[in-house]
Amino acid sequence: MTNLMKSLGLALALAGAMAGTALAQPSEVRIGVALEPPILDPTAGAAEAIDIVVYQNIFEGLTRIDQNGEVQPGLAREWTISPDQLTYTFKLAEGVTFHDGTAFDAEDVKFTFERILAEDSVNAHKEFFTPITAMTVIDPLTVEMTLDHVVGRFLFDLGRGDAVIVAPESADNNANEPIGTGPFAFVQWNKGSRVVLEAYGPYWGEPVHLSKATYVFISDTSTMTNALLAGDVDGTNNFATEALGVFEGNPQYQILVGTTEGETILGTNNRKPPFDNLKVRQAMAHALDRQAIIDGATYGYGTPIGAPFAPHNPYYVDLTGTYPHDVEKAKALLAEAGFPDGFSATLKLPPVAYARLSGQIIASQFAEVGIKLELINMEFAQWLDEVYTNNDFDLTIISHVEPFDIGNYANPDYYFGYDNPQFQALITELNGTTDEARRKELAVEAQTILANDAVNGYLFELAQTGVWNAKLTGMWQNSPIEGLVLRDIRWTE
Missing domain, CATH: 3.10.105.10 (Dipeptide-binding Protein; Domain 3)
Structure with missing residues (x-):
């Protein structure tokens, strides 16, 4: 065997070993949730179950709410507020695409809020956005909103699930096939059973740790308990308090109380x-x-x-x-x-x-x-x-x-x-x-x-009483807004 072949063989063996190590570290998570969402478009329904699956996972807003309830930049990376506090100018993130490959820009922001404020809007909290009197596209990455009166919590409201940005090309189908800009893309919805998401490769923000997330719908406490104990699901964000004793003191599980x-x-x-x-x-x-x-x-x-x-x-x-x-x-x-x-x-x-x-x-x-x-x-x-x-x-x-x-x-x-x-x-x-x-x-x-x-x-x-596999980290302990955010969840050794 030539030195070249020996070197190639060693390289392949090392690559195989590294691949085996990578495969041994799980990158998928299965989450049990009690309620199945009626639709998957948070701008067209009030059910918390919608946001549990899609908020900050599939869809994103101009701002986002963190686990402390504070406003953080989202698709808007920065903003300025006029001295009279009536005009907000948002600078948008560059290089953002929706999961169908279409580009995100200021026209999508304008479309989103015109849709929210339309006469036939079914947005659950249209009233939060009625102060908006004008939407002006300055350039593809700059959009301006003008209000008719000062709204102190306007930036917070922009971070709700009701205000996530949608595209005109896909908005009509988001109820069943949601397409957003978030770190996870929709894969399938087996109604009555589960929703499957996968990490979106071209995501514009920080890469996520998980490659796949499956939301499994389990309404019965006993069934949820058995699924956790059997490892059929890796965790749940809000478990029945009367049954938490099953997991207390068990080193295979962690209970997050917030x-x-x-x-x-x-x-x-x-x-x-x-x-x-x-x-x-x-x-x-x-x-x-x-x-x-x-x-x-x-x-x-x-x-x-x-x-x-x-x-x-x-x-x-x-x-x-x-x-x-x-x-x-x-x-x-x-x-x-x-x-x-x-x-x-x-x-x-x-x-x-x-x-x-x-x-x-x-x-x-x-x-x-x-x-x-x-x-x-x-x-x-x-x-x-x-x-x-x-x-x-x-x-x-x-x-x-x-x-x-x-x-x-x-x-x-x-x-x-x-x-x-x-x-x-x-x-x-x-x-x-x-x-x-x-x-x-x-x-x-x-x-x-x-x-x-x-x-x-x-x-x-x-x-909020979450029960999770002890090797998982990054779950929110508190729930200051509806949602089960996946971006920081990862497996540890």
Whole structure:
């Protein structure tokens, strides 16, 4: 054998060994999710299940929201805001293509927002973008948006799934065959079973670690547990808290416990006596033992809150000490309000476990101070009709999962009927401010007003409880926005 052949043989052997090593390191992930999305176009549907699959994976926006809830550059690499805060000029990333090979440019941005604002738009949050009065393409990589009034959270809204950029060539088919600019391209959707994505080779941004991701739809907790234990799936982003004990202490798995945007409240009809009386609401706040509710309703995995704001939000302030659990103080406040013997009320509960379990615990806690609750279990359609739409309720329990929805408290027609002109003026200023330091100051003040007014009983933030293979890293612990972002997930040794 010649030296050349020997060298060639050695090179081939080394290449084969290296290939074998590479193959031994997995680059695919299978993720179990509870709900199958109805469609795969996040600009045409409200279901969180859509964003779980596609947000920041298949589709991208001008900005993106990171796992701390903060705005980061997306397809817009930088931007400037005019002195009157009404005109935004975005400089777009270069060399971006959609997954069908068509080029991304400013015309696609213009098309996307004209589609959102069209009369026949089915965008779930069209109202976030109605302040846009003009879209101007300056050049292929520069686009200008003009607003009719200042919107303090505009850059955040541009980072939602509702505002991802789509192309005119493919937008009509995105419901079933989504084509975006993200790091993963759609491969197939076996309805009722799974969605398969693969890493997009020409991706314009930082390369991802995974070559393939499969979302497997498993709605039953027992089936999900068995799939995790058997290795049929490598993880799930939100596992049932009552079954987490199966994985605790098992070195093959890791449990990631974080927060979501789900502020769970004892919703109170502020427009209806006796709940229009501040002392009554304060008495109820003192009667609540949050930790007992968390232990009983979430198996200890909820995070106490004292106002309607997620603990992972940079504007959050801890107000859980505003009305500490104090039975005697609650009784005294009820007496001052004219109810020395308490009163009776109804508690209408939607068909979710955290609400039904919390309702039973709260009924017991309220009984200690003389408030007698009748628990009324409802189907969700009935709850939406009676409680949310027609305001026919005394008390209810629900989680509000929309990011940064404190502005609902400025609407006196919203279902809990809080009408405070001072608070409304504060939210108007917050919405019209882009300075981050001032926005945080206003958000803290807004939270404090709601806590002091005991508008609702603030119970806990729903936890995100992920169960993952111990060799995986890069999953989001918290969920500040709808989605299960794949870009940082990788296998380790």
